[in-house]
Amino acid sequence: MEEQQVSEEGGVSVREIFRTIWFRKWVALAVAVALFLVCAISLFYGYNPSKKNYVMEFSLNLPGEDNSVVYIYPNGTQLYYADMTSLPTLLAIKKSDESFSDIDVETMAARGKINIERNISILADGSSTSAYREITYTITASSNYFDSYKQAKDFLVKLANTLAEYLATMKIDYGAYISMIDSAEDYEEIIGLLKSQLNDLEKKYESLIKTYGESFVVDEAGKTLLAYLNELKAYNTSSILDNLLTEARTNFYVKENSTVDYALRKTELENELAKAEATLQKLEIVFNGSESSSTIVLDANVLKEQYDLVYDLKYQIGIIDGYIKGSVNEEYDKKVQDAINKVTVFTDSYSDTSATVYSKASSVVYLNPGVVVTTGGMGLTTILVLSFIVAVIVALIAGYVAGKFKLNALKRAEAGGENASDATSETKEEEEKQ
16 A cells, blocks of 8 residues: 555556556457457548548650640641640540449549649750750549559540540641632643642652651551652653643643533733733843843843743634633543642642551650659558557557546445455556556
């Protein structure tokens, strides 16, 4: 009693605290186990999903990109990188693969649980005066909306590749001159449009070759850009169109549904010819009356150009005279239609080729080794350690409280004389066990 009193006067000792806990050790153990399980399960299934994110960092290599802040697609539209995580894009990705069918993209977008950021760094290129931009993108998505890491990775990779897929399916009308053929009034105009279309396609192929090289392989057969260009040039220099034009002018073929008023056109040309001849006469007077040699040379050049103009107008009037009496020829019309179809094939081929080149020239470079990394949340080891610490602390407190309560009950019973001998013996037995 004397030792206990000293302890009470001097405060509760650590030894006495643990003796009290040991008095109700089974209570402490039960609380520890139960609380450990509750904490571990709650943190793993409750906290982690709400805090864990999947993050993918990447850069884009796009055709024609000059590393500027603004990128313009080959069809003239501007790239808006935020569109990669917009709801229409998310819905399109979801529909593209059945494995994404359970992803609630609507809620994910509405709650802002997926977003993209663009990071621009200015890096030196080795010289003291120049620098270039390094542009990277980071997509962050909450793990709550994915069944697994693999599903999240596949989905985010699809998102990053939406720009390349857009380039592959991008529709650009390269047949500017082809579309004008239906409104052409005669064969001469049609053939002129076909020539302009071929020349335009040549320039476009040369532009692609300048950017990507003549050996750029377009299709699985190994056909290169240079091969496509040579095919086009071979047709363009084959004189097929020139021969058609000569045949039309020689035989004065007209379209069956032609609405050309050749008589009116002749009148217009005759008026132009009259003006040109009047100008020519004045130039001849000036030329014949000149004394300065420098003036003579200048006037001779001008005079030649005017002679050429007069000759050309007379030639056109002669052709018009023929067309006024012209005839329809179905066989010739078929030749012209074959030429239109051939040039249309060349145009469609370029459209497909350019889309393939743009698609192949674009790429996504992932900056993380695993493509997608997991951030936030807690690892299993951390969860277990934290749950154990919490469980032990609370269990010790619960055990001490339970033990203290029991000891106080025994002391009150002893002080009141109720079952004093039993209480005393029970207390001694508990102390002996300890």
